[in-house]
Amino acid sequence: MLWLKYALALTTLVGFWGAGLGLSPFIPLPASLLGLLLLLLGLVWLKRIPSALLRVSQFVLGHMLILFVPATMGILLFAEKLADNLLWLVLSIMLSTLVSLGVTAWICQRQWQNHAHANTDNEHVKR
Structure with missing residues (x-):
């Protein structure tokens, strides 16, 4: 059952x-x-x-690795086209990584500041 x-x-x-x-x-x-x-x-x-x-x-x-086999085969099939555009692919990957890391760091910093500010306000209320 x-x-x-x-x-x-x-x-x-x-x-x-x-x-x-x-x-x-x-x-x-x-x-x-x-x-x-x-x-x-x-x-x-x-x-x-x-x-x-x-x-x-x-x-x-x-077992999710099995699901990446088609993507890997696609890379092998289109290797020549990817090689022709390798510079643009690398640049776009680097730029998108930097932007996502920057946005994530900015959001974390704002959340941390808001959390620290809220804790400071709570300490003043307790006194």
Whole structure:
């Protein structure tokens, strides 16, 4: 009977991906992201994670490397085109990395300052 729970959990994961796929023509986000957001909303509404869903999702995440095989094959198939644009690819990767690190550092710094400021205000109230 346990296999039935796991089969239902896997069907649930695939179903949420399918729901995201159905919404993707209307919402400009990838189907997998929409499916994850729907799953998140469902779990928040449920207020717990079913144990079978947790086990199946951990198994899938543990074997996620298999999902990168098509991307690797794409790189091998289009190696010549990638080599022609290597400079622009490297520059865009470096620039996007620097921008994302800068934005993340800026947000963390603001949050840290707000948190420190809130703690200082709370100490004044306690006195």
